[in-house]
Amino acid sequence: MPQLTVVVPAYNESAVLALFHQRLRKVLDALPLDARVLYVDDGSRDDTWSIIESLVATDPRTGALKLSRNFGKEAALTAGLDAVTADAAVVIDADLQDPPELIPALVEQWQAGYDVVYATRSARQGESGFKRFTAAAFYRSMERLSDTTIPRDTGDFRLLSRRALDALGQLRERQRFMKGLFSWIGYRQTSVQYLRDPRLAGQTKWNYWRLGQLAIEGITSFSTAPLRLATWVGLASAMLAFVYGAWVLIHALRYGDQVRGYPTLMLVILFLGGVQLLALGVIGEYLGRNYAESKQRPLYFVEEQRLPRDPR
DSSP, X not given: OOEEEEEEEESSOTTTHHHHHHHHHHHHHHSSXXXXXXXXXXXXXXXXXXXXXXXXXXXXXXXXXXXSSOOOHHHHHHHHHHTOOSSEEEEOOTTSSSOGGGHHHHHHHHHTTOSEEEEEEEEETTOOHHHHHHHHHHHHHHHXXXXXXXXXXXXXXXXXXXXXXHHHHTOOOSSOOHHHHHHHTOSSEEEEEEEEOOOOSSOOSOOHHHHHHHHHHHHHHHOOHHHHHXXXXXXXXXXXXXXXXXXXXXXXXXXXOOSOOHHHHHHHHHHHHHHHHHHHHXXXXXXXXXXXXXXXXXXXXXXXXXXXXXXX
């Protein structure tokens, strides 16, 4: 019988874990597969780990990893996928915005021959208009900036075949943008549409600051467009400065230097200084990522491990 592992990263999800597992268990019971669950506690500060331990004790199909600290969702996902030995894995968050009831549809497409089956949101309930706008702007910007096609309105909720998991396991970069890595490996990919529900309980861990950091991570990991943009902005600014300087010189030769134009001078200095700082900031982002990669630190450390027991 084919084996399936559902990987669930969790960070401070004690308010919703029990209900999530209850719904997930009903879905797995109906699947014609040997299905397991693997929770990854990403250094939670609440009762998430104790709840996961109780789930492991009562459900033999459930396993768990506890990371030594909060490494971030991308690292937690990597830890869970590294531990998967099944024929396929499903990645899903524990907040119930992504319905576990969609997993059979993902499995159906996998059995039809697809290696990556991602769930695309047809609508996003329970989110502000500003958040929906920024999310749509990010995905559409990535389409233009990156050579890797990243599906629109698609999160981490997806199924990966064994071949896709093995390919993903070879990508050990430290600055990880999993949505891009899932697409970069290629193979046969398809989507399943669904309606995203509002968070059932607890608070989202993704404020606008962290979402902004994730957006920068994605853009700098899969595109050099900001570097090219800084080059073109610098070139255009230099040309404008040269033209303006030539005009000032000609004007002074024809009409004399009247020691005027202080506001214009300050405007030019501030404009060019701002462009230079912008270019340095973009270059600094890429240099910082190269620095992190050069240290070759492990992506995560596992403090405790509970492997699922064979239910047979």
